[in-house]
Amino acid sequence: MWKLSVLVGLSFILSVLAEDDGENNVVEQVPIDLITYTVATEETDGYLRYIRSAHLYGYHVKTLGMGxxxxxxxxxxxxxxxxxxxxRKALKPFKGNNNIIIMFTDSYDVMFLGPPEKVLAKFKKFDSRVVFSAEVLLxxxxxxxxxxxxxETSYKYLNSGGFIGYAGDILEILEEHPVKNEDDDQLxxxxxxLNKTLREKYRMRLDHKASIFQNINAATQDLRMNVDKAKTEGTFLENMVxxxxxxxxxxxxxxxLALNFLSNYLARSWDPINGCTACPREPLNLSPPFPLIMMAIFIPWNTPFLGExxxxxxxxxxxxxxxxxxxYNNMAYHDELVDTFIEENAGQYLSHKQIASKDNTPESHARNLAVQLCLVKKCDYFFTVDSLAHLDNPDTLLNLLQAQKRFVAPMLVRPNKAWSNFWGDLSSQGYYARSLDYMDIVNNERRGLWNVPYxxxxxxxxxxxxxxxxxxxTQENYDPDMSLAKSLRDTGxxxxxxxxxxxxHLIDADTFDVTLKNPELYQNVENQLDWAKRYIHPNYSQSLMEDAVIAQPCPDxxxxxxxxxxxxxxxxEVMENFGQWSSGKNT
Structure with a gap:
């Protein structure tokens, strides 16, 4: 368990819990009338997550407003x-129909955690015509x-992101009380x-115990993820209060962000027995012509082991x-190496564009230019590699395509350290914070595809x-990476x-001093792995074996x-550059 500090006529399952066939596909059984509505004008990542969870548990969602x-x-x-x-418009066919139950939820920031027959069973226990979700804050x-x-609980106030009730009653309420598009739905x-007459007429209730609907804001301390039934049900959520x-x-x-963290595990996404059950199981069909990719290499810092x-x-x-x-190279120290790479390899690519150190182009502008060029060239993917990122796996790009995500990064870590190319959480100021699962992911104790904020x-x-x-x-007060991450979060x-x-893995360039002769020689502590690969003889370890035969050109x-x-x-070269060899005299 992990405690968190943080349309008509659709049918659903009645008699038996929906069964997973092992491929996250639900086998449907006896139907009952229950209609689930949501609103979405575009297929965002949040909407796709919502639909995945709906399909998993057997909901057939009617989406309003798409496009x-x-x-x-x-x-x-x-x-x-x-x-x-x-x-209101979607419910008009149900005017006067008080037999059909409908449920409405938001979509971009909602996911289902259980099957519809459980929702129906819990709803009927309320003895209500309409039940709204409840939250801690007003x-x-x-x-x-x-x-x-x-x-009797802190879940006292109405939240409009989820409610369930009889179709005819809900339509009657909506028709008698008009609202403008730009008005606030929750208000x-x-x-x-709060209209006592309406509340009593329709026996309106709030889900004060989060029996059906759980709103996360100001309630993360109440929640924990449970894996006791991981083998059959995956990870599920409990309200401890x-x-x-x-x-x-x-x-x-x-x-x-709390929802994103939870979504990495809930709705049969990941558990310690089955691993990443939400990861793609059907491989992407990659065949000629392959997707057109712009690979953008950025060298904004003096970086050791750039040749490798x-x-x-x-x-x-x-x-x-x-x-x-x-x-893009912003460091004059690397000009020769970059020019050599382009001279020897540029001809293999469809095209190439170079921004040299002498151009004095700010990093953020160069990154924006690369994106713009990708759009002009109508590329299918934009692949960024900074000079700190050593892709030891030659199949990295192919594997990332197989992730089938709109934005995906390979996990890269400084060897033997906790420093990586992602953050598991954000502080209240929008900077680094360690998530509960960060070390498990960094140490590969949990493997999968993880929704992270940076x-x-x-x-x-x-x-x-x-x-x-x-x-x-180029957002103000942010470096390029922070700026991009915030933009992505803001756009969903x-x-x-x-x-x-x-x-x-990642290179550590913090102490790389290019004023030294052959500065990589001094990186045996900060970048031990790369230093050893460059400077330690590949046969050295053989000499340390118990049965090794060591040559002796002369005694001892x-x-x-x-x-x-x-x-x-x-x-x-370092010693020659130092230029102060001993004269050989004992003076």
């Missing part, structure tokens, strides 16, 4: 009346707090509920004739997202980090390899 212009205002503040009006009009009935439903197991989870208000970095770029198995090359250094972006990140690297694009395979002299010829050459 239409959203007229409900900016949902970061008040608004959402458009949702009410879309639902929004948007706090002055209404005294008007709410006294409750609208709140005032309806009310003792309930909610069936609809809503990341209301500022709790979107370029070797690994050359070794990537993706067809180079389906790649466009973009290289990634850097290397990532693959699908063309559906590329147009959304035009100019995303999920960032996934992938550790299903081992992809490579043992001859075995320790370092590479390159080490010897560079060490001599």
């Amino acid at each position: 239409e212009k959203w007229e409900g205002g900016q949902m970061a503040g008040t608004g959402g009346g458009h949702k009410v009006n879309l639902l 929004w948007p009009d706090k002055s209404l707090a005294p008007e709410f009935p006294v409750t 609208y439903y709140t005032k309806l509920f 009310t003792g309930e197991t909610p069936l609809v989870l809503h990341g209301n208000g500022p709790s979107k 970095f370029f070797e690994k770029i050359e070794n990537l198995t993706y067809p180079k004739n389906r790649m466009m090359l973009f290289i 990634v850097s250094s290397c990532y693959l972006i699908h063309k559906e997202v590329i147009s959304k990140i035009k100019g995303a690297f 694009v999920f960032m996934f980090v992938d550790n299903r395979e081992d992809y490579g 002299v043992y001859w075995f390899p320790i370092v590479t010829p390159r080490y010897c050459k560079e060490l001599i």
Whole structure:
């Protein structure tokens, strides 16, 4: 267990719990009338998550507004009346019908945690015509707090992100009380509920115990994930305060990141027995012509072992004739190495664009330019690799494509350290915070695809997202990576980090001093792995074996390899550069 600090006529299952056939597909059984509605104007990552959970448990969702212009205002503040009006229109065929039960939920920040027959069973226990979800905080009009009935839990206030009731009753309420598209839907439903006459007429209730609906905001301390039934049910959510197991989870208000964290595990996404059950099982069909990819390499820092970095770029198995090359180098120290790489390799790519150190182009502008070029060239994917990211796995790009995500990054870690290219959580100021599962993921004790709030250094972006990140690297008060991550979070694009395979590692450039002769020689502590690969002789370890035969050219002299010829050459160059050899005199 992990405690968190953090349309008509659709049918659903009645008699038997929906069974998973092992492929996250639900086998449907005896139907009953229950209609589930939601509103979404575009297929965001949040909507796709919602639909996945609906399919998993057997909900057939009717989506209202898809492809239409959203007229409900900016949902970061008040608004959402458009949702009410879309639902009113959809319910008109049920006028006077008080036998059919309908459920409405938001979609972008909601997921199902259990099957519809459990929802129906819990709803009927309320002895109510309409049940609204409840939350801890009152929004948007706090002055209404005294008007709410006294409750035995902290879930006292109405939340409009989920409700269930009889279709005819709900339509009657909506038709008698009009609302403008730009008005606030939560305030609208709140005032309806606080109207005592209406509340008693329709026996309106709030789900004070989160029996059906769990709103996360200000309630993360009440929740824990349980894996006691992982083999058969996967990871499920418990409310420790009310003792309930909610069936609809809503990341209301500022709790979107908490929902993203939970979604990595819930709805049979990951558990310690079955692993990543939400990871793609059907491979992506990659055949000629392969997707067109722009590979953008960025060297914004003086970086040790850049030669090895370029070797690994050359070794990537993706067809180079389906790649466009973009290289940005901001460091004069690396000019020669970059020019050599371009001279020897650029001809293999469809095209290449270079921004040299002498151009004095700011990093953020270069990153925005690369995105713009990708759009102009109509690429299918945008693949960024920073000079700190060593892709030891030649199949990295192919594997990332198989993740089938719109934004995915290979997990890269500084060897033997906890420093990686992703953050598991954010602080209240929007900077790094360690999630409960961060170390387990970094140490590969849990493998899968993880929805996280920040990634850097290397990532693959699908063309559906590329147009959304035009100019995303230049937000005020943020470095380029922070700026991009915030832009993606604000536009509802999920960032996934992938550790299903081992992809490579990160270089530590913090102490790399290019004023030194052969500065990599001094990196034996900060970048021990790369230092050893370059400078320790590959046969050195053989000399340490118990049965090793060590050559002795003369008595008491043992001859075995320790370092590479390159080490010897560079060490001599360091001493020659120092230029203060001993004269050989004892003075």
